[in-house]
Amino acid sequence: MSSKGAVDAGFRHEQLGLTHGQVIDMYRYMLLARRFDERNMLLQRAGKINFHVSGIGQEAAQVGAAFALDREKDYFLPYYRDYGFVLAVGMTPRELMLSAFAKADDPNSGGRQMPGHFGSKRLRIVTGSSPVTTQVPHAVGVALAAKMQKKDFVSFVTFGEGSSNQGDFHEGCNFAGVQKLPVIIMCENNQYAISVPIHKQLAGKVSDRALGYGFPGIRVDGNDALAVYAAVKEARERAVRGEGPTLIEAMMYRLSPHSTSDNDLAYRTKEEVDENWAKDGVARMKSYLIECGIWDEAKDADLSAELLLEVKEAIEYADNAPFPKPEDTLLHVYADSDGEGR
């Protein structure tokens, strides 16, 4: 990522219409997601929480995408690694930590779902599940509603490249293409479906599949937050103009094991992982900001300390928050109370 554009046009982020403040804010969310993620791994190892599924290595693409969307009206259908994304669209570390601890006030599910299963009507984050890619047709359905109701929002959906092999990906894309719906379909290609590497999952490129569905498919460097920002921004403009869906394949690498239940060195080498740490999008954004002269090590140390404090405060809050009442297990099966569980 080079900071240099044409001399007159200013820095790369400025050419994309982002202010210094906004690009620093992007970095802030990326770093927040990273710190949040790291602490969750530790909390699980310490026995404080039961499970964590990591998004380390994917924050740049997630935050880059979020900044390109309208965070006041678009609908979001993230997948389970999207901590950077949901933080950037307004979920707080405290809310996410309540989910990690499975506490009653978790806005995602009231402590019912595993962490990483996001949902918040307030933030228009549509509730998700564990069977992968079911959210793609949902995003298409939300986009269909936008078209039918003549609203100018778009829906944005993410998933991994492993998930791109599910029927729901293909069925959803085809439906969206036929109806020219305002949906942005972004694959976070982190090169592993748990242990299965990309060459055992895909014989071609995910982005090329868009051709068969009649809309553009592009591949971007997912470690370059600004490149992802640019791609999603353009896709959003097309969507709002009524030109239909866009498939974006953001290339990245899952730097962490699949989850806290996984030993990744059983199927990949430390050398391979280290090689990809050198391409880390968070570090790259920091270098970019420094290169632009709008950031320095002292500011970075301050920010890092501030974010760590924010995450620590969230942990303390969530740890002390009450669990759901056991009998609340029976609630919210249906809208009417006589349909509740028994």
Place this chain on the structure above:
Amino acid sequence: MAMMEYIDAIRLAMKEEMEQDETVFVLGEDVGVKGGVFTTTKGLMDQFGEQRVMDTPLAESAIAGVAIGAAMYGMKPIAEMQYSDFMLPATNQIISEAAKIRYRSNNDWNCPVVIRAPIGGGIFGGLYHSQCPESIFFGTPGLKIVAPFTPYDAKGLLKAAIRDPDPVLFFENKKSYKLIKGEVPEDDYIVPIGKANLLREGDDITVIGYSQPLHFVMQAAEELEKEEGITAHVVDLRTLQPLDREAIIEAARHTGKVLIVHEDNKTGGIGAEVSAIINEECLFELDAPIERLCAPDVPAMPISPPMEKFYMLNKDKVKEAMRRLAMY
């Protein structure tokens, strides 16, 4: 009131709801220009346009999944599965998604989708145009399941399903489309979900069923009364989930002899649960073992006429089972 075919009642329910609520729309294969392979949606596209009566790609998981997405936004989609035999690709969307959306989001999101699917055989449809898949979805909390028998209920239950804030599977019987006629009000009414209906009063035996086999039950009941003085108390479940436990228990107590009838095969069917409810609540008030008359436990019905006839229920089979129970 107008005399109407079952299929006309279903169409009228959609038409009325679409007229009064612009968020209601229909999507599915061949529902638009063709008006459905059975003509269930005939004329709706002309009235409401091709967006609200949408011909979709041939992909059931997308039909269900897109409808679920639109429903979560606040639309009221009616997703048509052309045959219930073909809805299994959408099972993950229905069971993992629609059924769990309210629960998993702790009441933050909901999914007011209706999924209509024609069930049942007797139309020379062979294995894959004849099935009754109720038991696949039955026992999935979060779903409501209705299966109307009369045109009156078909209209009233479909309107209730469309207005329901939770996902409803609407199993309409394809053999009944043209066979079953009845009085249907041409104005607005609903039949509440979760309430069974007493079709006929009697004192000797209780028959509990749903959907098309009740046609045979009612014919048999009339003949048995006239010919042999046996009177049957007949209950139409109408809603399969949640079951109307009170109505089931009351009807079982009324005669102490219960026959459960359905076209879905016997093992693991709705009848097993109805029987279990009766056992739990009023076993010692029974005068005979609970009987079930259902389709045989074979994968699905063959097309060859004698085999289809063997598989299907009919008036004579039902009448014989009813007589046997009365004599017990």
